[in-house]
Amino acid sequence: MMIFNRFPAAVGVLLAIVVALNFSMPTAVYGQSAQAPATDPTNAGKVVFSRANCVGCHKWHGNGGGGYGGDALSLRKTEMTRDQIIETVGCGRPGTGMPFFMRGAYDEVKCHDMNRQDAGAQMPPEGGTFLRPKDIEAVADYVIAHIKGAGEPTYAECVTFFSNTSRVCDVYKAQAPKPDDATASTGKDQ
């Protein structure tokens, strides 16, 4: 399990950057946001969560977990503040697989008080897409509102994420454990 390193000194710097870049952009910049109920102010962040492929490692439920890519941290169990999440999304996590999503990070602007040269081998990977400051804030707001502090993933939560287009949520439906083909009983669903 990776240890979460905090970078308190850098938070202020990043905040300043975010504030500086915070032009008056509309929050709902993606057409897809129309799919979700207009009542949830964090829908834009949910779209970012999928579009920036946060789900690729943290999964739709944010629990991350082990596997072939090593551990992506659980966003459900995270103790990060909104500002720390914003910093982590923008700057990535040096020395880990968590990418940075802010255009110009480590080049035009320092991250964790480092430029690319300072980061050296600790340089985090570049995200598959860059996010604007508003998007980064939106995804942080989504994580705070829907993922951080949540317990085990539920069916209702899953359906809210995916709507009803996939069987991906069926596994969370309350039901007795399925009998396995095994004569040995399955350890799953327990």
Added chain:
Amino acid sequence: MERSSGHTRMLRRGCLLVAAVAAASVVGALPVSAADEVNQERLLNVDKEPGNWLHHHQNYSAHRFSTLKEVNRDNVKNLKVAWTMHLGGIEGGGIWSHGGLEGTPIAENGFLYVTDGWGSVYKIDAHGGRGVLVWKMDPKTDRDWAGAVACCGVDNRGVALWGDLVISHTLDGRLVATNKETGQVAWQRNVADPDKGEVITGAPLIVKNMAITGVAGAEYGIRGWIAATDLATQKEVWRTHTIPGKGEPGSDTWKDSNNAAAAGGGSTWVTGTYDPATDTIIWGIGNPGPDWDNAYRPGDNLYTDSSLALDATTGKIKWHYQHTPNDPYDYDSVAENVLVDIPGPSGPRKLALEADRNGFAYAIDRTTGKFVWGLPFVKKVTWTKGLDAESGKPIEYDPNKPVQTYVASVTPSRTNMETDICPGNMGGKNWPPTAYNPDLKLWYIPVIESCNRIKVEVATPDKLKAREFWTGGGPSQPFKITGSVTAIDVTTGKIAGKMETPFPNLGGILATPDLVFSGQPSGEVMALDAKSLQKLWEFNTGGGVNAPPMTFTVDGKQYVAILVGLGGAWDKWFIDSTPELKKIQPGSMLYVFAL
């Protein structure tokens, strides 16, 4: 172009076809449909139709050897692109940002049948020196459902033919039969269940009117199996679990109190082989779970990391040979077993060859399941000092030890929580298939020359959750990884040659009488001299080669075909070991070459 005729028109077509088929069966057989019907007789005698490629692995023995020699050592330098076709299926789903192409095209009478990663089947007319899409069958795979539990990519390795049907799998667990003429789905059946972490990536193997299906999911706590579906009745004939149930033979090799066997892995995601002489299916079995915490599952963990021989009629296990007991490395033995007969002192030796993820190539007597020879085919092996000459087991293996440590200083364990292993966990050879030249008795292995770093996380029963990773740790890639094509002389069990490549071989091999074809994830398709492995021809496709080449004829002319589109496990999990490949774009394209 996707066939987009109106529904009524398709229905009418369907009726006409049904009528035609009925008429054919009444009057004996129309010449056209008789030639196009694929039956056991044709599947057993593919050498009689060398212009076709009817099996996933070319023949039942997985030789991936074509006798076609219009393209040969002397003229291969003139090989050029004849035509290409863009395919689809690169969309993301689940944890995957995009799909890739790992399939082997099937060729019959001038038509190709290929799949994309999401299981769409394309029928392509290759007559006249060009490719024309006849139809596309999109199975509408539930991408989020399946893609969330596909450990290693949005993959589909191809189709099989039976009767007038194209038989294929989908990642979300279905066996689909499509009418070869119309592209309409004739029927489908759920074989695997993504709710249990099961998905299907392999091509079906057709044996005596049955489709044999393997399953993936050993990283998600499945209990693996091989299943046979009767293609006439669409009913399951047998399903053999690769992890014994309680009280069954081999169940005593799971000695824990965690009920580890119930989620013990043993996946079967590479298409196996069939020996008609003994009616035996031989299939490779994957790793135990959790992958890297072998103290969670003391015992040898049968039949993980084994070659398994099954009675084709009943599915009953005939023999097994286990390569890495109580595996702490993720060294699957899913690889195809190549069936080879070589002269021996007391008559022909009937061998099953397997190039294991653990870095060793094995020859097993396929009648008895006994070890014949084994040798490392990669440049670097650190986890064992070698194989016991008699048993073929790693020399450090101690059957009395519940938890194996092999070379303990490098082996991942609860007391060695971060360690480097060679080969890395993707193995010395992964799924990309080998090829065997029966004239030269040379066996060509697509090699990943690798090491990587493993971090162990202690597994506990509460961490086992449906549809979540169950790996007991994870790898990282601090080392550069390269590759090779390595040839083994099967008569001696020695390495006959190694052609090193800058990148791992993620595509597999095609052998012809005097050539070997393969590719690189950096885009090159290449032809090598079958004896010297000297490179004779190369073409850069501009995409990443992640699939095996094959060859066929149409209108009397030989073509070489290969799917190009980097996907699979590599560009998500292993890319840091080959940073140059980060620039390779997702793609989905069929390349066809000719003189």
